[in-house]
Amino acid sequence: MATNPHPIPQFPAGFQWGVSTSAHQIEGAASRREPSVWDAFTDTPGRVKDGSTAAVACDHYHRYAEDVALLRELGVGAYRFSVSWPRVQSTGGLDFYDRLVDELCAAGVRPVPTLFHWDLPLSLEEAGGWLNRGTAERFAEYVAVVVERLGDRVHQWITLNEPAEHTLLGHALGTHAPGRQLMFDALPAAHHQLLAHGLAVRALRAAGVADIGIANSHGPTWPASEEPADLEAAGFYDLLLNQLFADPLLLGRYPEGIDALMPGEPGDIEADLKVISEPVDWYGINYYAPTRVGAPQGSEIEFGGVTMPAELPFSVREIEGRPVTDFGWPVVPEGLTELLTGFAERYGDRLPPVVITENGCSYEGIDDQERIAYLDGHIRALHRAMEAGVDVRGYFVWSLLDNFEWAEGYARRFGLVHVDFETLERTPKASYGWLRDVLRAQG
Numbered sequence: 001m002a003t004n005p006h007p008i009p010q011f012p013a014g015f016q017w018g019v020s021t022s023a024h025q026i027e028g029a030a031s032r033r034e035p036s037v038w039d040a041f042t043d044t045p046g047r048v049k050d051g052s053t054a055a056v057a058c059d060h061y062h063r064y065a066e067d068v069a070l071l072r073e074l075g076v077g078a079y080r081f082s083v084s085w086p087r088v089q090s091t092g093g094l095d096f097y098d099r100l101v102d103e104l105c106a107a108g109v110r111p112v113p114t115l116f117h118w119d120l121p122l123s124l125e126e127a128g129g130w131l132n133r134g135t136a137e138r139f140a141e142y143v144a145v146v147v148e149r150l151g152d153r154v155h156q157w158i159t160l161n162e163p164a165e166h167t168l169l170g171h172a173l174g175t176h177a178p179g180r181q182l183m184f185d186a187l188p189a190a191h192h193q194l195l196a197h198g199l200a201v202r203a204l205r206a207a208g209v210a211d212i213g214i215a216n217s218h219g220p221t222w223p224a225s226e227e228p229a230d231l232e233a234a235g236f237y238d239l240l241l242n243q244l245f246a247d248p249l250l251l252g253r254y255p256e257g258i259d260a261l262m263p264g265e266p267g268d269i270e271a272d273l274k275v276i277s278e279p280v281d282w283y284g285i286n287y288y289a290p291t292r293v294g295a296p297q298g299s300e301i302e303f304g305g306v307t308m309p310a311e312l313p314f315s316v317r318e319i320e321g322r323p324v325t326d327f328g329w330p331v332v333p334e335g336l337t338e339l340l341t342g343f344a345e346r347y348g349d350r351l352p353p354v355v356i357t358e359n360g361c362s363y364e365g366i367d368d369q370e371r372i373a374y375l376d377g378h379i380r381a382l383h384r385a386m387e388a389g390v391d392v393r394g395y396f397v398w399s400l401l402d403n404f405e406w407a408e409g410y411a412r413r414f415g416l417v418h419v420d421f422e423t424l425e426r427t428p429k430a431s432y433g434w435l436r437d438v439l440r441a442q443g
């Protein structure tokens with residue numbers, strides 16, 4: 001896969017360029033916070049492929065100044081990180097984010113915190129976690145505490161990261177923490193996360209915040225064939241990954257057939273949807289790849305690091321004829337154009353400006369030409385969607401650093417900066433220098 005020799009087209013002035021990370025994946029300093037569901041999960045043998053934990057990770061908690069210097073050198077305008085709820089619960093936990101935000105502001109990098117990126121405090125999990133409606137209320141209380149402390153310097157906020165993946169992997173299939181295997185009984189966890197999002201929007205508004213978004217995981221669903229059984233299965237997958245998480249926010253309703261699976265009486269759901277559809281200022285999308293989906297094949301399948309049980313009403317298939325990343329995910333830049341134009345079509349003027357809150361790939365090595373080709377292709381695909389009329393305001397690369405890649409442990413490297421997990425030494429990769437040059441050319 002060769003990188004396009006032509007320069008990347010010019011993006012509008014004010015377009016937000018950034019990189020993303022999350023607390024549990026980089027911070028370490030596990031003894032300086034309450035335990036989270038991910039600590040319990042990684043302590044259970046067999047859950048994380050290389051048996052590793054995030055107790056130290058990139059040790060960003062102690063090395064944040066070095067990492068902010070890397071951001072400044074890279075020339076990004078914004079940094080998306082996440083606030084660890086279990087850290088905020090422990091004495092002095094907010095002091096860390098206070099220091100980080102100060103450091104970012106001094107470096108001229110805009111802080112864009114995500115308030116929940118999968119690391120639920122274990123104490124809340126023990127009270128039912130996201131299956132318990134009360135967790136949504138606890139979340140809004142925590143959000144109020146965080147914005148009270150950081151709101152004088154932080155103006156742009158993200159409520160949740162990928163409730164879709166947290167529901168699917170964490171609660172339906174159990175390959176991520178908290179490791180529940182509830183299949184379709186996991187849907188209340190989706191509802192309560194969405195409710196938590198809406199309540200958080202209200203808490204942030206009450207604190208005077210005017211720049212709020214969410215980071216939802218989306219991708220086009222490609223049917224395996226035009227056969228009715230494949231089309232039906234693909235339609236259902238699309239509903240679960242895309243519509244289930246975008247419709248309630250943007251249209252104030254669940255897709256048909258799903259509302260019946262949600263907790264509570266229909267009247268309660270209606271009232272919750274009013275909260276969930278509180279207007280956001282922009283809609284964040286994490287994009288990695290499209291998914292090929294067909295009718296169920298009656299057997300378990302391994303896909304993209306996940307085992308899909310046989311009883312699902314669909315099966316995920318391979319996308320052929322494409323380069324794949326180390327993770328096995330296909331590289332399909334035009335899927336991003338297709339996703340964005342499809343969103344603009346489906347949601348029309350209900351769709352606020354869009355920000356790509358994550359896009360990236362896992363490859364080994366410091367001379368990471370494949371990552372350059374991936375990013376180059378996706379940035380051009382994004383520009384094409386904008387030319388087609390989609391209002392996109394920002395693009396964040398996942399990720400600044402190689403980090404703890406959840407159930408894969410340290411085996412997958414998504415960073416622009418290489419991390420040696422023995423010495424914790426940071427080494428900028430070729431893609432880091434490439435992105436710095438792209439950003440300079442953008443002005």
Ligand code: GBH
Nearest residue numbers: 022161162165288289291303304328329330
């Ligand atoms: C994100 O999740 C997370 O927010 C982040 O924490 C994580 O580190 C990062 O991505 C990298 O994994 O059909 O085989 O092409 C991404 C969730 C689930 C997106 C699988 C891509 C497609 C796999 N992903 N999906 S495949």
